[in-house]
Amino acid sequence: MTLITFGIALILLCAVLVIRTLRYTRHHGKRNRTLPADVNIDEAANRLSEAIRFETISTQSPEDFNESEFLKMHRFLEKAFPRIHEYLDKEVINNYSLLYTWKGSDPDLKPVMLTCHIDVVPVEPGTEGEWEHPPFQGAISDGYIWGRGTMDVQGGVLAIMEAVENLIESGYSPERTILLGFGHDEEIDGDKGAFTIAKVLNERGIFLEYLLDEGTPIVHNVLPELPNPVALVAVAEKGYLSLELSVSAEGGHSSVPQGLTSIAILSEAIHKLENNPVPGRINGIVKKTMEAIGPQMPFLYRIVMANLWLFRKLVKRELAQMPATKAAMSTTIATTIFESGIKENVLPTQARAIVNFRIHPNDSIESIKEHVEQTMDDPRINIREMRGSIEPSHVSDVGDSSYHTLRNTIQEVFPEVVVAPTLMVGATDARHYAGLTDNIYRFIPLRARESDLERVHGTNERLSKKNYLEMIFFYKRLILNSTTGFLNGNHSE
Ligand SMILES: [Zn+2]
Structure with a gap:
């Protein structure tokens, strides 16, 4: 290549980079909004504070289940939201979970469902004293409602109830049926609550326009380069797999070892596995996340994000540096149990390990098992799938009108x-x-x-009254937008 052709190629490349970057538009999000004047936030905060006092705790041991706290919570909701209990059908599912149906006037429109859960995690014994206000007191102080469940997720349940109560009060009745589902055992897998609610709806042949569950929040200061907070909407969930790896080897006295011990064989296999994870890819959701955030980034970052065709490797390497982004890009591998040996001078005949995988939607239970077998490539190792595997979820389409409704709201x-x-x-x-x-x-x-995230399932869980008002407003607008707004034009059956 002559110097002139090289020069022209370089200029062309720069032009392509700049044009693509400029096309990557930046939205200036400082539009006005008005929070509703018809929600009395002090009264709403008092109701949430009262709900926090019920110890609807889910623990791993069934004997600790406190039935009366759940029933008291049901009675409280009846008293606190009289219009909902007058205008909506309420069903108690599997004794403690709740399903409300707000019947729409147009039976041709598919229902929309909002879900959260009424159970909470326990307070870790010994940390009670570290709470600024007792976890089940529901204190309102310094502009916050304090207590277990304010963030995860009584705050969500009550905000949805406030929104619906408020809409009924204003004389609104929906065209599209709205379902509210509140499971009672989400913190221990939801096998009794949400599972049964879903079964009931399935038996009725109900197919939903969309379902919004609790999930990822609005994160502030997510990246130092990004001034705006990011509302993360999870459109898929990782799968779950645990594999037991075991080895049998010759035993005997440790003074006359015969080749490698079972510990050595298994360690070597695990070492291979952990050093050869399933490669991450910048595709699917990761790509969509970058497309959403990229245009808000400073110019230099935008050059990179707008030109992934050129910088893909660089970006992948950067993302793989941070545990959170690495986990978003690929299936993770973690060896969580290793057991072997009984005495210091006895050669162990058995070694056993459990390796836990969180499966990315790019992969599947089968493809991970294949990857493990091929990577270890050792016939001495037995592989057994443990109970409780879950395939990664279906990925919801961000091009769907229901996603647009959610995003616009x-x-x-x-x-x-x-x-x-x-x-x-x-x-x-x-x-x-x-x-x-x-x-x-x-x-x-x-x-x-960032400092708030550890309050979830942790100490000093709290929700600001200001944010609580925003939450109520959000669910109210979402119901309105889903029933009379964007969805109706092209998406009814
Ligand atoms: Zn939760």
Whole structure:
């Protein structure tokens, strides 16, 4: 290549990079919004505070289940939201979960469902003293409602109830049926609550337009380069797999070892496995997340994000540096149990390990098992799938009108935020509803700074009154937008 052709090629390349970057438009999100004047936030905060006092705790041991707290919660909801209990059909499912049906006037429109859960995690014994206000007191102080469940997720349940109560009060009745589902055992897998609610709806032949469960929040300061908070909407959930790896080898006295011990064989296999994870890819959800966030980034970052065809490798390497983005990009591998040996001078005949995988929607239980076999490539190792495997969820389409309704509603209530699809690395009740719709979203309109995230399932859980008002407003607008707004034109059956 002559210097001139090289020069021309370089200029062309720069031109392509710049044009693509400029086309990557930036939205300035400082539109005005008005929070509703018809919601009395002090009264709403008092109701949430009262709900926090019921110790609807889910623990791993069934004997600790406190039935009366759940029943008291049901009675409280009846008293606190009289219009809902007058205008909606309420069903108690499997004794403690709740299903409300707000019948729409147009039976041709598919119902929309909002879900959360009424159980909470226990307070870790010994940490009670670290709470600024007792976890089940429901204190209102410094502009916050304090207590277990304010963030996860009595705040969500009550915000939905407030929104519906308020809409009924204003004389509204929906064209599209709205379902509210509140499971009672999400924190221990939802096998009794959400599972049964979904079964009941399935038996009735109900197919939903979309379902919104609790999920990822609005995260502030997510990246130092990004000034806007990001509302993360999880459009899929990772799968779950644990494999038991075991080896049998010659035993005997440790003074006369015969080749490698079972510990050595298994360690070597695990070493190979952990050093050869399933490669991550910038496709699907990760790509969509970047497409949503990219245009808001400073110019230099936008050059990179707008030109993934050129910078893909660089971006992948950067994302793989951070555990959170690495987990979003690929199936994770973690060896969680290793057992072998009984005495210091006896050669162990057995070694056993459990390796836990969180399966990315790019992969499947079968493909991971194949990967494990091929990577270890050792016939001495037995592989057994443990109980409780779950395939990764279906990925909801961000091109669907229901996603647009959700995204537009978030931007209407939180004008400064960037809405981005994401992958849920943990699990929620949403998976139980998988058969009811193609569009499942996991999002909670809760604002969380990094330091707030540890309050969820942790100490000093709290929700600001201001954010609680936004949450109520969000669910109210979402119901209105889903029943009379964007969805209706082209999406009715
Ligand atoms: Zn939760």
